[in-house]
Amino acid sequence: MDFPILTALILLPFVGALFVACLPSNRPETIRIAGMMTAIATLGLALWMLADFETGKAGYQFLSSHSWFSDLGVRYTVGVDGISLFMVVLNALLLPIALLASTGVNERVKAFTVWLLVLEAALMGAFLALDLVLFFVFFEVVLVPMYFLIAGWGHGRRNYAATKFFIYTMAGSAFLFVGILAVGFLHQSSTGLLTFDVRVLTQWAPAGIAPTTAAWLFAAFSIAFAVKVPLVPLHTWLPDAHTEAPTAGSVILAGVMLKLGTYGFLRFAIPIFPAAAVKYAPVLLTLAVIGIIYGAIVATMQPDLKRLVAYSSIAHLGFVVLGTFALTRQGLDGAVFTMLSHGLTTGVLFLIIGFLYERRHTRLIADFGGLWRSAPIMGGLFVVTAFASIGLPGFSGFVGEFLALLGTFMGHRWYAVVAASGVILAAIYLLWAVQRAFTGVPEGDNATISDLNVRELACILPLLALSLFLGLYPKPALDRIGPSVKAVIAHVEKSTSYESPKFSKNSPILNEERMDHGSDEMEESK
Template identity: 60%
Template sequence: MPDFPILTAIVVTPIIGSALMTLIPARRPEITRIVALLFTVATLGLSIWLLWNFKVGDPNFQYVENYEWIPGLGARFILGVDGISIFMVVITALLMPIGLLASANHVDHRVKAFFGWFLVLETAIMGIFLSLDLIGFFVFWEFMLVPMYFLIQGWGHDNRRYAATKFFLYTAVGSALMLACTLVLGFLHEASTGLLTFDFRILAAWGFGGLSITTETILFLGFMAAFAIKAPLFPFHTWLPDVHTEAPTAGSVVLAGVIIKMGAYGFIRFSFELFPRATVNLAPLLLITAVIGILYGSIVAAMQRDLKRLVAYSSVAHMGFVILGLASLTVIGLNGATFIMVSHPLTTGALFLIIGFIYERRHTRQIDELGGIWKPAPVLTALFIMAMFAGIGLPGFSGFVGEFLALAGTFISQRPYAVIAAVGVVLAAVYMLWAFQRVFTGKPTGENAKMTDATKREILLVAPLLALSLFLGLYPKPVLERIEPTVRQKIALLEQKTDYRQKRPHGFDSNKFGGESYKDLAKKALKEQQ
């Protein structure tokens, strides 16, 4: 399919399905479910085709699509995929049908609206991961708020309105800062060159000669605010536990799997290219924030009495490892950060699914009210054990690979931070094993003794996530060989435009990264617009 707009198809397929569902009578929810599933599976199929045909070893953007959009503002509809975004697209496409199937049993009111918003959410997420124009990126970033807000408010738990509003306001504040900085960046480029554009490839090529370090730092902090809130970094994390607690199971799976990855993705995608000097100068701040987040998230997770909140705080710690890896400014660390972004959705998605299964049976997530589940539900227990081991980074699972690389990269460049962050690995084992002991072991009493085991449908929902985590833990090459060329290019370009030089245990030569210079990338982007 050389001329087929595959990236546009991936973005618009879900929202087309959502539009078609408006034609289905509300009294036929079974048809709505089938249509929603078909369109998410179609998107998954397109994403798998994209991954299969992705050129390994090419660090540059592939399948670039560049269309005129808002000429007066200099905004274009530009999509592209590289070794970092390709896996975020595939993970999103994988989690969406799983989330829909997990919701089939307990979403029994306003079914058409639920599945419609869910498909709109998928379009917004895909747009974020594929956009190369900053205005387009912002539009999808902001657009994502709407379906997520209505999903939480309409189908969440008792305190859902508070959680939905908190999520919306937190993200909106960060988005406003990002929009302001985006416009400033574009208008500064116009004043300097006469061309108004928000193509970040062109802006990256121009910015270092045209921006003062003060301006660059201010703009970086504006983008950082939006990304830190969404990541969520300490102390901008407080919305996450509330939203996870109140969101429906499908919402939690997608939230933990891909939405909180958007912040880290934004850091990786834009900070190295647009703000290299600010990235180098403020890397110690990111490292401090990451270490605090790892320790804080782990300690607070151990204090939780609600299973969902425990896993939510564990996500704060895991995202700390992502920021740790990218702030190490090393190829190894950035490889690890990106790998965690691929791995974490698998393990946390499985955990939230299993917690949802428990809640459907017991109508509680309170650890003190559960116990002895292993006896009436041995298969469900086995699934939790696998997800738990994957979540704490046991060797053999994908979580180990990502955390090991992130810590190794940080150990090379900033050894004290790596040593402190390693404590988080131990704490993760502590709080997860503690939760397992309280919930699954012991003698079951009362309602716990009457629990039913996992059904075939539930096993089929969780099994692909755990199987992928195990496969990538034993054989991470398919992911790393696609990620690393792009990562090497980012670090090499960072070195070209700053005084920073990473420590190279393997003799990495920044002049042999196999990519293109900023000027070459900008020339290609300008040629696309002609």
């Protein structure tokens, strides 16, 4: 049997956490090193998996499946495909960076490190699980470390924010849980086999569940995922949680955790209930567009830098949902790509704001001014990151949002037109914030602020470089995302009367990348 690399990805951070928990708590340096070693080893494993991942295949790879509690039909089944691949890698990448950025945390270092590693393990599990119940288990377990990270090391009203976050998500997942059980038992009553295996249910459910029931279940799944994304109007937990969370928490929360919602749509809600997804796509598209515009407008008005980035996340995730429910291959490509890209750029924004906070103990834009002059590297990098986040061509944000908008434009023209204005609004809120905080003449404490040091640069630069690389040359990522996305669309088309809009091959706005996909289509049609 092959080395169970995915199980190792879940277990390694967890075992590391257990190991760290056994270290004496009066040796913070040892704890930090042990935590970092675990995180780096996990990253190594993730990169190994990335290298071994077979490009061009749509199905799940590195599958492994074991009986877990067999009486209830639950199995431990894990696998990775193009949709989850980059989320797993992103998770593995952000964790060492989050740890490195948290050397300022001096209180209860042990518990902090343990919770971060547990968080990584749980997120890995959620992205790798191919059993609905197993996914739910990890989806819920994720809340516990995040709750303690926010409540234990956050700022201001941290208990309020942490509890709100927990209750919101838990109430949302109430619907998910009942929905999961319903799907499993409907399958049992029609076929006699109790299983929660996504692969089985995806094949069975489109024809096996009555349309009305499917619509209700789709709604149940959607509520849970909409809370997590978050979609307006279920978003109010996010600004609080983000603002009060410690830097490492914000980075993981925005970078990886929010994607659980959009990932849930892509992996579960759409493939299991394709007809309902097609039928109710306009509802979710509308919510996505509202999120894009609303998030951007509210972000403009925020006095607090971190809250600004939090609201900008709502807007960015709106693009992901938009691309997802465009239900075109380009749209889904864009959605998955934006999930990756947003993790990189928002991560950097939160990191820089965190470093700023460590220096000035404030995040209010009004307290800053002229920082570019006193800390030129920080200023320069912040501006570059802002551009990357806005989606300037050359950065990964552009590729993702462009594809998402393109995909939407093909089938739902006016949604794309309205949503595109979100890109301009993003320029307004970020550049205006840059202007107020970084330009001008520094006064008082702002004049004596120290620039980024080597450790801080080591946190930021890899992410920024990746964003630039993927912006200039997105092919490696898209090649791996593409086949899986194509399979999702093919599945939706096969099980419903829906036909995704396509460009003709000689359409002038196709880039080379799209041409490749176009030729695939031709082969298929033959």
